[in-house]
Amino acid sequence: MSDRREKHDPAEQDILHEVNAHVHEAARRFEGTGPERDRWEFTCECGAPDCRVPVSLTLAEYEALGAAGRPVLAPGHSKVDAL
Numbered sequence: 001m002s003d004r005r006e007k008h009d010p011a012e013q014d015i016l017h018e019v020n021a022h023v024h025e026a027a028r029r030f031e032g033t034g035p036e037r038d039r040w041e042f043t044c045e046c047g048a049p050d051c052r053v054p055v056s057l058t059l060a061e062y063e064a065l066g067a068a069g070r071p072v073l074a075p076g077h078s079k080v081d082a083l
C-alpha cells in the first residue's frame, strides 16, 4: 500500500529470474536432449515493477544470456540498474 513506486525492485528481478529459471528447467525436461529449436515464453527481467512482457527465446538463446550474465529483456527494455 505505497503511494510511491520504487524505480527498481531487486526482489522483483529475483522473482522474475527465478520464474525464468523454472521455465528453462521445464523446457529442458520437455525437450530432453533433442535439438533446441522451440521458443519458450520467458519474462522480461528489466525490473520495472509492472513489466510482465513475455520474451520468446530458444533454450540456447536463454542459456547464452545466462552464460554472459545478462538478463532476459524484451525489445526496447533495458535493465534497471539495482547496484
Ligand SMILES: [Zn+2]
Pocket (backbone or CB within 6 Å): 044, 045, 046, 047, 048, 051, 052, 053, 073, 074, 077
Ligand atoms: Zn521489461
